[in-house]
Amino acid sequence: MLTPLTVVVAVAALLQAAWCGYAAFRDQPVKDWHYAGMAAVLLLTLAQLVVGLVALGGGERPAGDGTAVFVSYLVMVVLCLPVVAIVSLGERSRWGSATVSAGALVLAVLELRLADVWAGGVGG
């Protein structure tokens, strides 16, 4: 598993969370630039999905018995931002921004768990 990529995705997600959190704090809805940011983070997560699947295809496995968990985390990471983006499209207020911020935070936490699972800490 590519650790640098995991760190990059996590940091990007945290930045997105802070950015949209700030918008929510200033009582602003999600704007085009925020969506551009989400698209960038989404691309990173898609790249991570591909890298992860290629690694699995190449015979690499998470330590322990965590392959199924690992794949499900990879997929959920990709789904995070599209879901909150759709929610925010229907909620043109500060709460849309807060939702995107929360989704990006969840993404960052999933990255932590992803690295954890790859290292063998399945934990369910």
Add this chain to the structure above:
Amino acid sequence: MAERGVGVGGRPDLSRGPGRLLVTLYGVFTVAAASRSVYQLSTRFDEAPLAYLLSALAALVYAFITVSLVRGGETARRVALVCCAAELTGVLVVGTWTLVDSAAFPDATVWSDYGLGYLLLPLILPVTGLLWLRGARPAGPAGAARE
């Protein structure tokens, strides 16, 4: 509409404003708890049946709250209130239980250690939910009489 989060006729509209955020977070937790319990129950049920059944129960409660919140309306608000209270009780009971008698839980549940593994969100969510649902209570008898 007088205020975000309050629909026509004072009926709390849980699909707008802060309700949106709440619903989204509950959706996230439904997916998290459900996938966790499906995985645990299907692969390692014998290891820690109590913990895994509690995970499944947590998933059901989250799913129920999410659906109630999405449906909206006064009935949904009351159901969601009850579920949030049940959830808070669950977190507190299971959290205390895992600390006092950790032998009963060889593996963690969503609610272990008051949800510490999930940034304490399992504890924060129901409290926020309860507060917000109270705030969204319809002002007049007209709202209360609905449904």
